[in-house]
Structures are given as C-alpha cells and as structure tokens.
Amino acid sequence: MQALHSVAQMQAWSRQARADGHTIGLVPTMGYLHPGHASLMARLRPQVDRLVVSIYVNPLQFAPHEDFDTYPRDEQRDLAICREQGVDAVFFPPPAGDPAGLYPPGFETRIQVPALDRGLCATSRPHFFTGVATVVYRLLRVVGCDRAVFGEKDYQQLAIIRRMVRDLDLGVEIDGAPLVREPDGLAMSSRNVYLSPADRERAVSLSRALGLMQAAVASGSLEVQPLLELGRGALDVDEIDYLEVVDKDSLEPLERIRGEARVAVAAVLGKTRLIDNRALVPGALGDAA
Ligand code: AMP
Numbered sequence: 307m308q309a310l311h312s313v314a315q316m317q318a319w320s321r322q323a324r325a326d327g328h329t330i331g332l333v334p335t336m337g338y339l340h341p342g343h344a345s346l347m348a349r350l351r352p353q354v355d356r357l358v359v360s361i362y363v364n365p366l367q368f369a370p371h372e373d374f375d376t377y378p379r380d381e382q383r384d385l386a387i388c389r390e391q392g393v394d395a396v397f398f399p400p401p402a403g404d405p406a407g408l409y410p411p412g413f414e415t416r417i418q419v420p421a422l423d424r425g426l427c428a429t430s431r432p433h434f435f436t437g438v439a440t441v442v443y444r445l446l447r448v449v450g451c452d453r454a455v456f457g458e459k460d461y462q463q464l465a466i467i468r469r470m471v472r473d474l475d476l477g478v479e480i481d482g483a484p485l486v487r488e489p490d491g492l493a494m495s496s497r498n499v500y501l502s503p504a505d506r507e508r509a510v511s512l513s514r515a516l517g518l519m520q521a522a523v524a525s526g527s528l529e530v531q532p533l534l535e536l537g538r539g540a541l542d543v544d545e546i547d548y549l550e551v552v553d554k555d556s557l558e559p560l561e562r563i564r565g566e567a568r569v570a571v572a573a574v575l576g577k578t579r580l581i582d583n584r585a586l587v588p589g590a591l592g593d594a595a
Contacts, residue, residue, distance in 0.1 A: 307388060308395045312406035313448050316397045320358075320450045328355035332451040334442060337361040338378040338496035339387045342486035346455045347391035349483050354453055359388050360397040360445050362408070366416075367437030378499055397449065408444045417443050419466045419473070422557055426462045426570055427581065430547050438463055439470050446471070446478050453479040457486075459493055461570055461583045465557060485583070487513065493582045505575040508542040512571055512582040515540035515549070519569050523586045528563040533586075537569070547572035547579065551586065563588055 310316045323330055331354030333346045339361075351357055361384055368374035381398075388396050400407040417439040428435055446454060456464045464482050471480050486494050491513035492506075501509055515537040522536055530551045537549050551560050554568045563586055570583035 307385075307393055309385070310395055310397045312400060313408065314406060316358075316395075316399075316448050317450070319395055320448075323356045324450065329453075330354060330356045330358060330449060330451045332445065332449045332454040333357070333359045334445050334454065334456070335359060335361055336363045336377065336496065337384050338380055338499075339384045340486075340494045340496065342457060342459060342494040344387055344391055345486050346457060346483050347388070347393060349481070350453060350455045351392050353481075354451075356394045357392065358395045358397055358449050358451065359393050360399065360449070362397075362399045362441065362445075364437055364441040365402050366409070366440055367434050369431065369433060372431075373497075373500075378496055397445075408441065408448070416440050417470060419469050422462065422466045422469055425557060425559065426548060426550060426552070427572060428462070430572070435463065435466050439466055442467050443470065443474070443476075446476055451478055453481060455481040455483050457483050458583070459485045459495070460581070461568060462557060465555070491517070493580070495580065497578055497580065500576070500578040502576055505578065509575055509580060511540060511542040512573060512580060513584075516569055516571065516582060516584045519551075520584060520586055523563055523567075523588055526589070528588060530559075530561050530563065533563075533569075537571070541571070541573060543573035543575050545574040547574060549573075554585070 310319055320330060331350040335343050363377045365374055402409040403411055416436050418436050419439055423435040456467055468480050471478055488494060490510045492509050518540050519533050519537045522533055534549055549571045551567055551569050553560060554566055560567055567586045568583055569586050572581045
C-alpha cells in the first residue's frame with residue numbers, strides 16, 4: 307500500500323494504473339476511520355482493480371466556529387484500517403494554500419447544487435455543501451476514478467454528489483452505501499468521540515426516534531405532523547437542529563407519506579452535532595438503516 311502526499315504524486319500513480327489497464331475506485335474520507343468507513347472500502351474493493359482512499363479534512367466545508375482545528379486525527383490507525391481492507395493507495399492531500407495540494411494559492415472556484423443545497427443541513431451550515439461538492443469534484447478529477455462510494459449516513463451529501471456528477475457528466479459511477487451503526491443503534495461517526503459518557507447514552511435517542519417513526523409509518527400512520535411529534539418526543543438532546551420527513555430523491559419536505567420517504571435528523575448534545583436518517587416505508591419494516 308502506498309501513501310501519496312501531493313496532487314502530482316496521486317495523478318502519476320493513477321496514470322500508471324490506467325496505463326496498466328486497471329480500473330480505479332475512490333473512497334473519500336476525512337480520516338479518523340471507523341467501521342462505517344471500512345464498510346465503504348469493503349464494498350468497493352471487489353468492484354475495481356485499484357482502490358484509493360483519500361484522507362483530507364477539507365477546510366472549505368467548515369465554518370469559522372466549527373471544529374476544523376480540533377477534528378480528530380490518527381494517521382497510523384487510519385493506515386492500519388486501510389491496509390486491512392486491501393487498499394492500494396492512501397492519498398493525503400497537503401493543506402489548503404500548499405502548491406502541491408487540492409487548493410493551491412489563488413484557487414477560487416466553487417461548485418454548487420442549489421436545488422438540493424437547501425433545507426436539512428444546509429440551513430444551519432450554509433457553506434457546507436459548496437465545500438463538499440468542490441472537494442469531491444477535485445478528488446474525483448485528481449484520482450481519475452471510475453467509481454466512488456459515499457455513505458447514506460450523509461444522505462443530503464450523497465444526493466448532491468450524485469447530481470453534480472450527473473450534471474457535469476463526470477463519468478464516475480457513484481455508489482451509495484448503507485449507514486453502519488454501533489450495536490445500540492447510534493450512527494457511527496468520527497465525531498462520536500467528542501461525546502461525554504452521559505451524552506453518549508442520550509445519543510442513542512436519535513436512532514430510537516427514527517425507529518419509532520418508521521414503526522408508526524409501517525402500521526399506517528402516514529401524516530407527517532404527528533410523526534414529527536412522535537419523533538421529537540423521543541429525542542433526548544440539548545437542541546434539535548432539524549427533524550424532517552422529505553422526498554427520498556428531491557429532499558423536499560412532505561406533508562403526507564406516499565411510497566418510500568426519508569426522515570433525517572440533526573441534533574446537538576453538549577457541543578457535538580450529530581446527524582442520522584433512515585428510510586420510511588409504508589406497510590413494511592424498512593431497511594436496516
Ligand atoms: P467522513 O470521514 O465523515 O467525511 O465520511 C467519509 C465517508 O464515509 C462519507 O461518504 C460518509 O457518508 C461515510 N460514512 C461516515 N460514517 C458512516 C457510517 N456510519 N456508515 C456508512 N458510511 C459512513
């Protein structure tokens with residue numbers, strides 16, 4: 307497994323892989339890897355000849371008051387997880403402003419998908435998805451991959467990336483992977499490490515609330531307002547950023563469920579903001595997420 311530390315090194319590696327006739331897959335991450343990330347690697351590994359993981363805490367997607375400087379890092383553990391998953395190359399782009407990085411001095415371009423960059427996380431994080439779309443565009447082009455996989459954990463992000471790749475004709479297959487949870491149901495996240503032991507216990511209320519909502523939908527409760535009240539009542543958090551039931555593709559808020567919908571939540575415990583989502587499927591058990 308190779309570690310690559312500049313855009314030029316990454317491009318040269320990919321050029322060689324292509325010249326050897328290999329297909330390339332990419333798993334973009336911000337590091338501090340956990341089994342959710344590992345599941346993306348395991349999913350993509352058999353689909354491509356060469357598997358690349360990128361590890362980059364992207365400054366464009368953080369607001370000044372957010373945790374860019376304190377985002378958890380553990381490069382040695384990350385490398386061990388990548389090795390275990392049979393990764394061929396790990397790409398560590400240098401920081402913004404470095405001429406060898408994704409954003410060399412003078413980089414000004416931004417990518418936006420306005421139709422999906424509103425509501426849900428976009429309301430409290432107005433620059434977040436522009437930062438995500440821009441870095442993912444850069445990564446897909448630099449790596450020159452055939453496929454990339456993203457987790458449904460970040461459902462709005464996945465929708466935005468799919469649309470960007472379609473609109474810009476990037477010729478990369480985007481695969482969405484199921485959300486991986488802790489045994490008690492908490493969605494795995496690098497940020498869970500921030501939770502105090504008491505907040506860690508309360509954090510399970512996010513997945514419980516979504517589970518209760520799905521159970522209600524499965525037994526025929528299809529009006530969204532009462533479902534939201536049910537969910538809100540089950541959340542044991544300091545602040546609800548949002549709890550919304552949306553169309554699974556357009557992400558538009560729904561008043562009544564007809565066919566499969568998506569419920570998404572963001573909530574704050576202590577200083578930590580957590581997100582979760584799951585399918586809402588009338589008259590069915592729904593997916594495991
Ligand atoms: P991050 O490092 O948080 O930017 O996440 C990198 C990729 O891993 C994104 O595509 C996420 O959606 C995905 N991911 C993060 N947590 C999970 C999880 N619990 N289950 C599945 N995918 C995840």
